[in-house]
Amino acid sequence: MGVMQLMKSEILVASAALTLFMLHACATNSAPRIDYDSTHDFSNYQSFAWVSENPMKVGESAGPPSGELQDDIMIAIQSRLEGNSYHLVDTPELADFLVSFRIGSRKSTNAESESDPDTEKLPASSGRGGWGTAMYGGDGDSYTQGILVIDIIDAVKGQSVWRGASAKKITADDRENMAAVINAVVDTILSDFPPR
8 A cells, every 4th residue: 555545544534533633722812732643753854745736625614715725825834844954855755754734714702702612512614714715703702713734644654643733813904914824823833843
């Protein structure tokens, strides 16, 4: 079984767990949530590749995100990883690790609300909006959070060994400068990669 087949199997098996992780990790606009294999040796990593030509997965959605979104996130991730001395290679077979990411959104309530975001039942994530086209505001009591989850997959094992997730309340001002918002969120998530 090839690396790509192993990765596809891993992605399918982890789908439900990823959704739960995203929802739990993104209760607020706080520090990212990180999960990783503490027995894995990250010290030999030097090169990375995208898990596929289109490494972005989208949560359940009524429609697709904006066309530039995948490119903007790929540029931000590549820039951060290269800033950490990893180099991008053309094919997954030449890489030490592979990168994929998932976007979604969810409706949330303002912090003044009496509900506890860590215990309330959360809706399924959606690929619309938060990172592209979701509606913001309205009655002032609710808003949409954009969710970004980044997976690092060991190229030899074909398994995810590190996952970081973060959420951001998307404002009207954010929509005017989405590339800067994406860069900031990616930097925040990848500041904990590799794990120390």
